[in-house]
Amino acid sequence: MTKRSSLAPNRPGPSKVARAWEILAVPVVVTLLSLLVGAVVILGSELIVTGRKFDPFLWFTAYAALVQGAFGGTDAIVSTLVYTTPLVFGGLAVAFGFKAGLFNIGAQGQFLVGALGAVIVGVALADAPAPIAIVAATMAGIIAGGLWGFIPGFLKAVSGAHEVVSTIMLNYVAVQLLAALVSGPLKVPKSPSPVTYDVGNAAYPIVIGGTGHIGIILAIVAAGFVWWLLFRTTWGFEIRSVGANPDAARYAGMRPKLLTIATMTFSGGLAGLAGTSVLLGVTHSMTSAFGTTVGFDSIAVALLARSNPIGVVAAALLFGSMRAGAGLMQINAGIPVELVDVLQATILLFLVASPVLRRVLRLRGVQAGIAETAATNALGTEPTD
Amino acid sequence: MDLTPFINGLYGIPVFGVLLQVIGYLVAVIPPNAPNIMQQATPLALAALCGVLCERSGVVNIGIEGTMLAAAFTAWVVGVAIQPMFGTPNPSDIFGITIPLIISLAAGVGVAMAISALHAWLSISLRADQIISGTIINIAAVGLTGYLNQLISQNSPAGAGEFARFVPPTALTNLPGIGWILAMLLNQGPISISVIVLVIGTQLWLFRSRWGLRTRAVGEHPRAAETVGIDVIRVRYRNVILGGAFAGLAGAFLSIEATNSFQDDMTAGRGFIALAAMIMGRWTPIGSFGAALLFATFLQLGQVINISPPSGELGTIMASVPPQLFDALPYILTIVILAGVVGRSIPPAADGQPYEREAAT
Numbered sequence: 001m002t003k004r005s006s007l008a009p010n011r012p013g014p015s016k017v018a019r020a021w022e023i024l025a026v027p028v029v030v031t032l033l034s035l036l037v038g039a040v041v042i043l044g045s046e047l048i049v050t051g052r053k054f055d056p057f058l059w060f061t062a063y064a065a066l067v068q069g070a071f072g073g074t075d076a077i078v079s080t081l082v083y084t085t086p087l088v089f090g091g092l093a094v095a096f097g098f099k100a101g102l103f104n105i106g107a108q109g110q111f112l113v114g115a116l117g118a119v120i121v122g123v124a125l126a127d128a129p130a131p132i133a134i135v136a137a138t139m140a141g142i143i144a145g146g147l148w149g150f151i152p153g154f155l156k157a158v159s160g161a162h163e164v165v166s167t168i169m170l171n172y173v174a175v176q177l178l179a180a181l182v183s184g185p186l187k188v189p190k191s192p193s194p195v196t197y198d199v200g201n202a203a204y205p206i207v208i209g210g211t212g213h214i215g216i217i218l219a220i221v222a223a224g225f226v227w228w229l230l231f232r233t234t235w236g237f238e239i240r241s242v243g244a245n246p247d248a249a250r251y252a253g254m255r256p257k258l259l260t261i262a263t264m265t266f267s268g269g270l271a272g273l274a275g276t277s278v279l280l281g282v283t284h285s286m287t288s289a290f291g292t293t294v295g296f297d298s299i300a301v302a303l304l305a306r307s308n309p310i311g312v313v314a315a316a317l318l319f320g321s322m323r324a325g326a327g328l329m330q331i332n333a334g335i336p337v338e339l340v341d342v343l344q345a346t347i348l349l350f351l352v353a354s355p356v357l358r359r360v361l362r363l364r365g366v367q368a369g370i371a372e373t374a375a376t377n378a379l380g381t382e383p384t385d
Numbered sequence: 386m387d388l389t390p391f392i393n394g395l396y397g398i399p400v401f402g403v404l405l406q407v408i409g410y411l412v413a414v415i416p417p418n419a420p421n422i423m424q425q426a427t428p429l430a431l432a433a434l435c436g437v438l439c440e441r442s443g444v445v446n447i448g449i450e451g452t453m454l455a456a457a458f459t460a461w462v463v464g465v466a467i468q469p470m471f472g473t474p475n476p477s478d479i480f481g482i483t484i485p486l487i488i489s490l491a492a493g494v495g496v497a498m499a500i501s502a503l504h505a506w507l508s509i510s511l512r513a514d515q516i517i518s519g520t521i522i523n524i525a526a527v528g529l530t531g532y533l534n535q536l537i538s539q540n541s542p543a544g545a546g547e548f549a550r551f552v553p554p555t556a557l558t559n560l561p562g563i564g565w566i567l568a569m570l571l572n573q574g575p576i577s578i579s580v581i582v583l584v585i586g587t588q589l590w591l592f593r594s595r596w597g598l599r600t601r602a603v604g605e606h607p608r609a610a611e612t613v614g615i616d617v618i619r620v621r622y623r624n625v626i627l628g629g630a631f632a633g634l635a636g637a638f639l640s641i642e643a644t645n646s647f648q649d650d651m652t653a654g655r656g657f658i659a660l661a662a663m664i665m666g667r668w669t670p671i672g673s674f675g676a677a678l679l680f681a682t683f684l685q686l687g688q689v690i691n692i693s694p695p696s697g698e699l700g701t702i703m704a705s706v707p708p709q710l711f712d713a714l715p716y717i718l719t720i721v722i723l724a725g726v727v728g729r730s731i732p733p734a735a736d737g738q739p740y741e742r743e744a745a746t
Contacts, residue, residue: 041529041532045532045533045536103514103516105447105516105520151720155720155723155724158724159723159724159725160725161720161723161724161725162723164447164516165660165664165719165723166720166723166724168447168657168660169657169661169716169717169719169720169723170716170720172654172657172658172712172713172716173713173716173717173720176709176710176712176713176716177709177713179709180707180708180709180710183707184707296520296523296524299517299520300524303517336531336532336535336536338527338528338529338531338532338535339528339532340528341524341525341527341528341529341531341532342525342528342529342532343528344524344528345521345524345525345528345529346525348517348520348521348524349507349521349525352507352511352513352514352517352518352521353507353511353513355511356511
């Protein structure tokens with residue numbers, strides 16, 4: 001699919017530096033460009049909105065605070081890692097789907113249901129020995145998320161219902177399911193606000209600094225595992241084949257429908273793990289307002305990483321550090337934390353417009369986004385043969 | 386004649402009686418709440434029209450949610466900005482129209498059309514993945530409106546007011562049988578009243594006009610359409626941008642007709658319920674409107690049941706049902722319909738596929 005394979009065989013291979021540049025150029029330039037746009041937004045909003053004295057270097061103050069909030073000192077770095085962890089799991093979930101040509105836009109819902117699974121088992125085992133409680137609650141989160149991913153995978157395989165639409169719908173069903181359970185059977189009796197019990201012994205132990213829970217290590221392990229799965233196993237090869245060309249894969253004896261179900265389930269499990277890591281590692285109990293933007297950030301992470309598991313870790317670190325530093329940016333420079341969303345959207349926008357960008361940078365062959373996977377086909381339903 | 390003993394007798398029948406109780410409850414509750422149901426349905430129906438226009442021409446637009454949000458914010462913020470220039474508003478008798486409100490509405494619709502033009506450029510010209518393009522619009526809209534709203538709301542400014550509702554004569558609304566339907570459609574602000582006209586207009590346009598025929602041809606088989614001389618790219622651009630105008634109306638409805646304020650993320654997933662309504666309505670304007678009304682009824686019922694719960698057996702059953710079920714019903718129904726369990730819904734054949742002209746052009 002990629003143009004890389006069409007390089008003439010007798011041409012000398014590009015040097016290592018040139019290859020690294022070809023891979024990294026687009027993400028790096030895109031990130032820098034969006035920081036530039038962010039600076040323009042800061043200056044522009046200063047000009048239009050607030051009645052404060054105009055400060056031409058406010059953008060610098062803001063970005064300095066962002067960096068300081070993300071990397072200035074041990075606490076900041078640990079906080080960055082904590083923000084990064086669910087993004088790694090979520091990014092892996094979306095990237096794994098992309099590799100099979102599936103757009104799992106439902107990471108948000110799987111995240112919530114995964115956390116729900118973890119809190120149910122975690123609360124039930126709150127007084128059990130810690131290792132048992134942690135493993136059981138984590139498994140419950142993975143299974144719950146996997147189940148929420150299985151539904152769209154199964155529907156797609158059986159009836160051709162497009163995964164994009166069904167996962168969007170399931171995102172909202174998950175929100176309502178969570179609200180119903182947290183304000184219903186899971187609620188602490190007599191509590192004024194809907195909140196569950198604490199997970200007690202099922203909470204992840206702290207291994208780095210004051211808040212760095214064990215999920216951070218789990219995230220790195222997961223990235224390695226997904227890489228191994230995709231590039232060193234038969235199953236991974238089949239997934240990538242189906243993603244590149246479903247018809248060819250079927251002629252080669254693979255079973256795209258079965259792979260669709262398996263991929264969505266596995267992807268949902270990873271997204272469920274993202275929710276589990278937040279619940280067992282950070283919040284330890286669940287309110288009806290539980291939920292972050294992790295699900296949608298994960299899409300950005302996977303796209304920026306070009307669906308590469310190792311790239312996912314780097315991209316998650318970028319977005320995680322932005323989220324971690326945003327608070328200090330708001331305090332020091334008075335810039336609302338929502339700037340991070342603006343930066344993220346701009347990064348995606350430049351990524352999507354990267355054909356234009358590549359022409360400017362004179363790059364060839366490097367594909368961005370999910371160009372490697374089969375494009376999203378007809379929405380809604382597809383003919384099932 | 387008093388029917389109460391007879392009705393109570395019917396309600397007493399096991400299982401079937403509960404069904405009758407549901408019907409009885411709906412008959413009792415829906416007519417007085419009909420104008421509110423229409424209020425809920427308005428943004429859904431308008432956004433679904435946007436979806437129909439886009440997808441009938443073969444462009445998937447999941448960025449409707451973000452487009453609506455941006456339009457809602459723009460309409461409100463433009464009102465805030467221009468309000469001082471016009472002094473004390475002097476609302477006209479019809480719909481409370483003022484000049485700032487008209488300008489706000491135009492700004493909201495204009496921004497929505499500009500965003501749709503961006504989506505068109507990304508997905509039609511650059512042939513980027515349309516889902517990603519829509520996701521970008523959603524993330525950017527939440528980010529930018531949240532960012533600017535944070536900065537602006539520090540001064541707690543006042544908006545340009547809101548459109549007033551038309552009050553139909555009681556002679557009409559008191560008509561037996563259809564009075565409540567007239568009240569539902571007419572006891573509304575200007576955007577809400579225009580929905581029924583826009584729905585019927587779009588239906589006729591899509592299925593009875595040359596442009597509509599071309600739109601459908603481009604959505605089903607763009608290659609064939611091109612061979613008979615239809616400019617696929619232009620038709621798609623036009624439909625997506627026109628659809629943006631509908632999404633803009635839906636957004637402006639939220640911030641300058643239903644309320645006179647803007648809150649972060651005030652669309653609250655309506656853009657996605659609209660997609661659900663579009664699918665359930667089988668990609669037709671009237672069908673989408675019907676689905677939007679159905680979903681709006683669910684949403685409204687979820688609130689009504691808290692205020693005036695049904696009595697008897699039905700009340701006992703309803704007390705054990707979590708209220709969130711009503712909010713989740715539209716999404717669950719959509720999945721069921723999409724999966725073909727009940728009445729399959731099939732999208733235009735070329736929906737979501739970028740179109741590439743043949744080389745020699």
